[in-house]
Amino acid sequence: MLNRADNDFLTRSSKDTPMGELLRRFWMPALLSEELPERDGPPRKVKILGEDLLTFRDTNGRVGVVQPHCPHRGANLFHGRNEECGLRCAYHGWKFDVDGNCVDLPAAPPGSAHKDTVKLLSYPAREWADIIWIYMGPSEHVPELPQLEMGLVPASHRYVSKKWQDCNWVQSLEGAIDTAHFSFLHAVLTKDEREALAIYSRSAALGDQSRPDDRVRWVRNDPRPKFAILGHDAGLVIGGARRTDGPDLYWRIAQFLMPNHAYAPVAFPGEVYYGQTWLPVSDTDCWIYTYSWRPDRPFTDAERAQFDNGFGVHSQVDDNYMPVRNIRNDYLIDRTVQKTTSFTGILGVSEQDAAIQDSQGPIQDRTREHLGPTDLGIVEFRKMIMSAARALQRGEAPKAVSGKRYAVRSGGWVAAPDRDLAAVMTERFGHPHGYVGHEHGLGD
Amino acid sequence: MLNRADNDFLTRSSKDTPMGELLRRFWMPALLSEELPERDGPPRKVKILGEDLLTFRDTNGRVGVVQPHCPHRGANLFHGRNEECGLRCAYHGWKFDVDGNCVDLPAAPPGSAHKDTVKLLSYPAREWADIIWIYMGPSEHVPELPQLEMGLVPASHRYVSKKWQDCNWVQSLEGAIDTAHFSFLHAVLTKDEREALAIYSRSAALGDQSRPDDRVRWVRNDPRPKFAILGHDAGLVIGGARRTDGPDLYWRIAQFLMPNHAYAPVAFPGEVYYGQTWLPVSDTDCWIYTYSWRPDRPFTDAERAQFDNGFGVHSQVDDNYMPVRNIRNDYLIDRTVQKTTSFTGILGVSEQDAAIQDSQGPIQDRTREHLGPTDLGIVEFRKMIMSAARALQRGEAPKAVSGKRYAVRSGGWVAAPDRDLAAVMTERFGHPHGYVGHEHGLGD
Amino acid sequence: MLNRADNDFLTRSSKDTPMGELLRRFWMPALLSEELPERDGPPRKVKILGEDLLTFRDTNGRVGVVQPHCPHRGANLFHGRNEECGLRCAYHGWKFDVDGNCVDLPAAPPGSAHKDTVKLLSYPAREWADIIWIYMGPSEHVPELPQLEMGLVPASHRYVSKKWQDCNWVQSLEGAIDTAHFSFLHAVLTKDEREALAIYSRSAALGDQSRPDDRVRWVRNDPRPKFAILGHDAGLVIGGARRTDGPDLYWRIAQFLMPNHAYAPVAFPGEVYYGQTWLPVSDTDCWIYTYSWRPDRPFTDAERAQFDNGFGVHSQVDDNYMPVRNIRNDYLIDRTVQKTTSFTGILGVSEQDAAIQDSQGPIQDRTREHLGPTDLGIVEFRKMIMSAARALQRGEAPKAVSGKRYAVRSGGWVAAPDRDLAAVMTERFGHPHGYVGHEHGLGD
Structure with a gap:
């Protein structure tokens, strides 16, 4: 038997909860590999530990797991184009790679520094044992993949x-x-x-x-x-x-x-x-x-x-x-x-x-x-x-x-x-x- | 015309509301008899005055109206087995009769006192005029059935x-x-x-x-x-x-x-x-x-x-x-x-x-x-x-x-x-x- | 980029919000004219700026936009009868015209003053350019219709x-x-x-x-x-x-x-x-x-x-x-x-x-x-x-x-x-x- 507070402590895992913080120190299964079968295929929405995320497999087969809303105007990159090693927003063409780097900003003037300062939140992902695993914790604490x-x-x-x-x-x-x-x-x-x-x-x-x-x-x-x-x-x-x-x-x-x-x-x-x-x-x-x-x-x-x-x-x-x-x-x-x-x-x-x-x-x-x-x-x-x-x-x-x-x-x-x-x-x-x-x- | 407080007073009847307490002093119709047609038949979920309850008819034809979650691990007795004068939880076999008494505790060591201390909340039920009536108030105040x-x-x-x-x-x-x-x-x-x-x-x-x-x-x-x-x-x-x-x-x-x-x-x-x-x-x-x-x-x-x-x-x-x-x-x-x-x-x-x-x-x-x-x-x-x-x-x-x-x-x-x-x-x-x-x- | 308060300020428009008050100073499109095709036809529910309203076209072709609940017992006038220049409540026959005036009170004693004091909230409506426009602001500030x-x-x-x-x-x-x-x-x-x-x-x-x-x-x-x-x-x-x-x-x-x-x-x-x-x-x-x-x-x-x-x-x-x-x-x-x-x-x-x-x-x-x-x-x-x-x-x-x-x-x-x-x-x-x-x- 647990008291009310402990029951909440044990079972709540959204961001900023103690159990949520603990889980974020481990690799989590985000998808089966078969759910992203295709390079440059459609992105796929996932929700993990209460966070809405977007996943995609790029031209080189790498998987990105990112915050779904484009930093420009908040359009969902789910509608974006998965092409040439990045996901391009359907609204104004901003483009991000699997690591969340902005790799194209067509509406910005040439030479604009915007491209280097804009970043899309991205979680490290690894594909192992037919599963796509992601790590949502602090970047200085990435653990080894569990060798199941x-x-x-x-x-x-x-x-x-x-x-x-x-x-x-x-x-x-x-x-x-x-x-x-x-x-x-x-x-x-x-x-x-x-x-x-x-x-x-x-x-x-x-x-x-x-x-x-x-x-x-x-x-x-x-x-x-x-x-x-x-x-x-x-x-x-x-x-x-x-x-x-x-x-x-x-x-x-x-x-x-x-x-x-x-x-x-x-x-x-x-x-x-x-x-x-x-x-x-x-x-x-x-x-x-x-x-x-x-x-x-x-x-x-x-x-x-x-x-x-x-x-x-x-x-x-x-x-x-x-x-x-x-x-x-x-x-x-x-x-x-x-x-x-x-x-x-x-x-x-x-x-x-x-x-x-x-x-x-x-x-x-x-x-x-x-x-x-x-x-x-x-x-x-x-x-x-x-x-x-x-x-x-x-x-x-x-x-x-x-x-x-x-x-x-x-x-x-x-x-x-x-x-x-x-x-x-x-x-x-x-x-x-x-x-x-x-x-x-x-x-x- | 009522003021806001009186309108709430009149219409709210969950536990611990004044009108809820009043209603709980009377017999309430819980089901038609025909909804529990069979002895040892499937239990049936009901919600009464905001409370989720479970009803079942036992081997002797008696009707039980109980809190639905097993005291052991909280599994819903709806999935339980209605057999030999009691409802047995499908998870670990704890069994309760229509009065909420624990009548079998297969996982407890023989001689354990647990069986006598564990109790399932149960409300008195009576079958009258093709209706199953229940009483949800204090046990020292059970009224007569209304002779409609x-x-x-x-x-x-x-x-x-x-x-x-x-x-x-x-x-x-x-x-x-x-x-x-x-x-x-x-x-x-x-x-x-x-x-x-x-x-x-x-x-x-x-x-x-x-x-x-x-x-x-x-x-x-x-x-x-x-x-x-x-x-x-x-x-x-x-x-x-x-x-x-x-x-x-x-x-x-x-x-x-x-x-x-x-x-x-x-x-x-x-x-x-x-x-x-x-x-x-x-x-x-x-x-x-x-x-x-x-x-x-x-x-x-x-x-x-x-x-x-x-x-x-x-x-x-x-x-x-x-x-x-x-x-x-x-x-x-x-x-x-x-x-x-x-x-x-x-x-x-x-x-x-x-x-x-x-x-x-x-x-x-x-x-x-x-x-x-x-x-x-x-x-x-x-x-x-x-x-x-x-x-x-x-x-x-x-x-x-x-x-x-x-x-x-x-x-x-x-x-x-x-x-x-x-x-x-x-x-x-x-x-x-x-x-x-x-x-x-x-x-x- | 807006801060949280400004984003709310810009986007919220229910009653008593600043933006809601501003919008209520202008004519709003409530319906296409074709949605109320018939005189004395069925009333139609609409929701505008968070307010549930009821619209109807009377015997003379005029459109009423009113609060939907009858002042008597709160029955929804959606079930009412649209007849002889007014909407009559299906519960007890109270009747209101497009301006919200009570025009019949069959259950009140003859000579009762009730009829003159009871009023149904009504918003001014105009039909222009195939659209029914309504004005939900203070009556002393009705603007001209925008001449699109x-x-x-x-x-x-x-x-x-x-x-x-x-x-x-x-x-x-x-x-x-x-x-x-x-x-x-x-x-x-x-x-x-x-x-x-x-x-x-x-x-x-x-x-x-x-x-x-x-x-x-x-x-x-x-x-x-x-x-x-x-x-x-x-x-x-x-x-x-x-x-x-x-x-x-x-x-x-x-x-x-x-x-x-x-x-x-x-x-x-x-x-x-x-x-x-x-x-x-x-x-x-x-x-x-x-x-x-x-x-x-x-x-x-x-x-x-x-x-x-x-x-x-x-x-x-x-x-x-x-x-x-x-x-x-x-x-x-x-x-x-x-x-x-x-x-x-x-x-x-x-x-x-x-x-x-x-x-x-x-x-x-x-x-x-x-x-x-x-x-x-x-x-x-x-x-x-x-x-x-x-x-x-x-x-x-x-x-x-x-x-x-x-x-x-x-x-x-x-x-x-x-x-x-x-x-x-x-x-x-x-x-x-x-x-x-x-x-x-x-x-x-």
């Missing part, structure tokens, strides 16, 4: 999507690191394991579909996983252990990575890894970038088609990345299915998550919540991000974390009952924090 | 509907007790009495359609009824007397019943009685529950079909109880019909009322009105309800009115010119306040 | 239209007197003069389509016209001179007329004249009345059909005067056309203007603009209108300008390089301010 493993594997080994969500980003991220809810929200009702498998496979994150029945059953049967947390430079390892059929424990281990990434807890060795990154649009909606990757091999066309259709944590979306099942159509809930087959009557793990997270309200009111032992990951996440924001308020910049510290994995494992989380992580990943950077030449 | 006669007759003898209205509830109720406007708003233009009858019958509240012509004419010919008011424990008798063809007076007598009911002034003996109850949703919209009843016999299927189609004070509505003719389509006004046939060009008495009431604005600005002698009923209504709200502000609870005091009728009568309202009521109903409780075994 | 030349020519010689625009009126008017943007916003890309002509003729204001190629080329080739301004009693002459193929200068000369009119700078002798008048609806939208006229001859049916379809400064609109290409559909921008054919990819001069003006924001933020020499007309316009509003704040009414001072023209001319603006105007129109009132019997 999905960007370290060949493009053929990853799949990246995005979806819109109609609520504050924090409660959505909290849903992702809360692995206790799998016993309910994503549960299937049927006792027929084969049917459960078919249904669950439609909506779950399983790479190997031949024998996930044990895990489905273990998750359903134990609604009280024991939680353990390990902090590291880039975030938190969040483990939840459930009973199995014998003395061993079934661990589902997620990762939170500062400040807005979370990794799913499902993958056994040889299965698909999933992660998500949140981009606050305003305080009451966000984009969720979702990625799957396999360190071991490329995805097949069939697997990609399955993802396209909304498999696993990926959502089924329309051409504008809006989920087909969303708050405006009650997620196409089917109350008969809810009675007979699935816990929610809503199709898709991603859609089940969206429904329950949106339902917490545009911004969850945490002054009325009652947290318990299974919410430990959420508590630790809040501590970590709020104390970083408070430190920044005091003038202490976020630790300059090496980008490679983000090269971690998360997933599932069955371990002897006496192993602690660090031991389980080491068994599963060879490292207590799941670090795999060395496999990609990043050293230890 | 439509609830005392067999179900076969009543017909209940509801409709949405896009304005503050007070101006709508004021329209219902203002019987002067029948000479205009609901008037027909044609001089052909048979045609007038046909049109008027489509839209009027007449049981006997063989000779209402006199009344239509009397109402049209006398736009200045003389008003008289009689107060009683449960409300006001509001009589308006018009000239007839001879020396007698044609009385149309409505009832206002505290705090949000009104009865129509039309029924002659042997005709259908009509009443309405207002439910403020927010301060700028409301539900209107409308009921017809006959003490003497069941409604026929043909009569019910007529009501279904928007006869009399009932509105023609869609599956969501939204009027087919509403503010968003200008009530399908036909300006040619307005020139030639009906005063408004709008079809239906209910729709004519809605149009003119909505047109007063989301909340009527009473600082600019000019009331006259024919507005006496409205003036007395405001006095009664505002003084009750002021008394409650001073700590004086509303009088504990016996529910049976609501067992009254209203209607029309033709009386000698020397009779006062009490005498006319006694002639017409056998009692100066129209009390008929003794006919239903409620005593005197 | 389009109203002085026979009806056959003019064409009047209107269109909705989704931004503050000031930035839209500023776009109209900014003739520098023709080198960009309305430019065509093709080098083929014949194709340019065809495209440009679709969208430009040219009467003689046989050889405008020179002008198109001159405008395209010189993006830095030299500006000169001449003030006069009714407004400003705003000239911009561009290079031609020889030593002469090509002048494009607009007019701003107080407080909300602008004339286009294109017409050579024998061509069509264009003007526009802005009507603020709220501070973030407006109606633009657009008119073409020929002093010399009637428009042909073919020319009128061309205007109907959105030729020149006229927009292609639907039955509600909403532009077919508007902010909600991104003006049907075609990015391929923008690459190959026209500077914007948007069809129509009027639509290109709307797109760029809307894009400046609901109210342009002038605190961030950077004006230059080609923005001189805009600077002088702001000085003139803001100083008039400040004078009115000090109690100095706007100069009582004779209506005939609005009888001016604007247009284009090719002049020797040594001529100043007054000389060019005299060469082109016979008068340094373009005055032509004497041609219409208004004297000098």
Whole structure:
């Protein structure tokens, strides 16, 4: 439970808010690369952390992310011409490059100094792992790009999507690191394991579909996983252990990575890894970038088609990345299915998550919540991000974390009952924090 | 005319407003019974007096009206599972019964005291007369259900509907007790009495359609009824007397019943009685529950079909109880019909009322009105309800009115010119306040 | 660049704002005459300078513009009956004439003085030049109607239209007197003069389509016209001179007329004249009345059909005067056309203007603009209108300008390089301010 002030502190991220300042010290996903497919193509509007921005890809393929209004008379450069390495305003022809420099001022007298003094606000942008990332903080503090493993594997080994969500980003991220809810929200009702498998496979994150029945059953049967947390430079390892059929424990281990990434807890060795990154649009909606990757091999066309259709944590979306099942159509809930087959009557793990997270309200009111032992990951996440924001308020910049510290994995494992989380992580990943950077030449 | 402060006082009913506190001392209609048809069926969202609530019918048929957000993490129980005498949250399985008690907490350790301390806000609900009523006030002050006669007759003898209205509830109720406007708003233009009858019958509240012509004419010919008011424990008798063809007076007598009911002034003996109850949703919209009843016999299927189609004070509505003719389509006004046939060009008495009431604005600005002698009923209504709200502000609870005091009728009568309202009521109903409780075994 | 306070001062025009007070000292276009086609026809809602009003044409053809709510109970007279020289409220029959006098009070006792004391707010209205004008200022200061030349020519010689625009009126008017943007916003890309002509003729204001190629080329080739301004009693002459193929200068000369009119700078002798008048609806939208006229001859049916379809400064609109290409559909921008054919990819001069003006924001933020020499007309316009509003704040009414001072023209001319603006105007129109009132019997 938070008091009103802390709830605002945690969830508000427009300019000049403490959390907004903190987020602006990190790289944010602004667009999928595929959203700016063409050099000199149409510019595209985006809204990020409450700021209206304009993006374009120039003649050389570079991406610009700029304030949209021309400094001359305030016309929106969205109507501008993207040509010859710059965006030219449709009103009077002023032209700016991807860095916001004024490169042509046709109405100014030759020799005018205006061109050198006029500047369009521009944020640094980098294209990496099929995503366009931008940095909106002070220029003397640009951090390294987070070396998420999905960007370290060949493009053929990853799949990246995005979806819109109609609520504050924090409660959505909290849903992702809360692995206790799998016993309910994503549960299937049927006792027929084969049917459960078919249904669950439609909506779950399983790479190997031949024998996930044990895990489905273990998750359903134990609604009280024991939680353990390990902090590291880039975030938190969040483990939840459930009973199995014998003395061993079934661990589902997620990762939170500062400040807005979370990794799913499902993958056994040889299965698909999933992660998500949140981009606050305003305080009451966000984009969720979702990625799957396999360190071991490329995805097949069939697997990609399955993802396209909304498999696993990926959502089924329309051409504008809006989920087909969303708050405006009650997620196409089917109350008969809810009675007979699935816990929610809503199709898709991603859609089940969206429904329950949106339902917490545009911004969850945490002054009325009652947290318990299974919410430990959420508590630790809040501590970590709020104390970083408070430190920044005091003038202490976020630790300059090496980008490679983000090269971690998360997933599932069955371990002897006496192993602690660090031991389980080491068994599963060879490292207590799941670090795999060395496999990609990043050293230890 | 009211000053700004009094207009606000009269019309605002969210929590912590004086009028809101007063209304919360009475039973409010929350839903039609038919809106929760099924045990363990889907929960339904409602908004009442500005509060978002959730309703559900449990395994035993009991209805719960609860705060919609789960105390655990704030997920909306709308997505929950209605099963085995309780509503179970879809996020982590917390479960609550119709009284808001926590009956299952699967994620809490066995023996945890949490279950006994966690409580979901719940309002008492009763099902009576095809309506689900709720009480939102202090638990030590629950009043008796108002014994409206439509609830005392067999179900076969009543017909209940509801409709949405896009304005503050007070101006709508004021329209219902203002019987002067029948000479205009609901008037027909044609001089052909048979045609007038046909049109008027489509839209009027007449049981006997063989000779209402006199009344239509009397109402049209006398736009200045003389008003008289009689107060009683449960409300006001509001009589308006018009000239007839001879020396007698044609009385149309409505009832206002505290705090949000009104009865129509039309029924002659042997005709259908009509009443309405207002439910403020927010301060700028409301539900209107409308009921017809006959003490003497069941409604026929043909009569019910007529009501279904928007006869009399009932509105023609869609599956969501939204009027087919509403503010968003200008009530399908036909300006040619307005020139030639009906005063408004709008079809239906209910729709004519809605149009003119909505047109007063989301909340009527009473600082600019000019009331006259024919507005006496409205003036007395405001006095009664505002003084009750002021008394409650001073700590004086509303009088504990016996529910049976609501067992009254209203209607029309033709009386000698020397009779006062009490005498006319006694002639017409056998009692100066129209009390008929003794006919239903409620005593005197 | 303006500071925040001045930007508000310039752009806000609701009641009790300084600019609102200034505008209320002038006649405002409320409707096209064609919008109230019928005597005793349906009343029509309008919103002007933030005020909701109701208009109707009475039995004698007179137009009333009144406050919409009946003084009795606040019902909207929109539902009223327009009959026998007055509008009768549908609720209780109160009736008002076009001057707001109460002419019938059926519910009041005979002899009641109420009728003489009740008054409906009404603004004086005049019908002139196919437009209904209203005056919303103090009754002791009613000015003369501005004698715009389009109203002085026979009806056959003019064409009047209107269109909705989704931004503050000031930035839209500023776009109209900014003739520098023709080198960009309305430019065509093709080098083929014949194709340019065809495209440009679709969208430009040219009467003689046989050889405008020179002008198109001159405008395209010189993006830095030299500006000169001449003030006069009714407004400003705003000239911009561009290079031609020889030593002469090509002048494009607009007019701003107080407080909300602008004339286009294109017409050579024998061509069509264009003007526009802005009507603020709220501070973030407006109606633009657009008119073409020929002093010399009637428009042909073919020319009128061309205007109907959105030729020149006229927009292609639907039955509600909403532009077919508007902010909600991104003006049907075609990015391929923008690459190959026209500077914007948007069809129509009027639509290109709307797109760029809307894009400046609901109210342009002038605190961030950077004006230059080609923005001189805009600077002088702001000085003139803001100083008039400040004078009115000090109690100095706007100069009582004779209506005939609005009888001016604007247009284009090719002049020797040594001529100043007054000389060019005299060469082109016979008068340094373009005055032509004497041609219409208004004297000098």
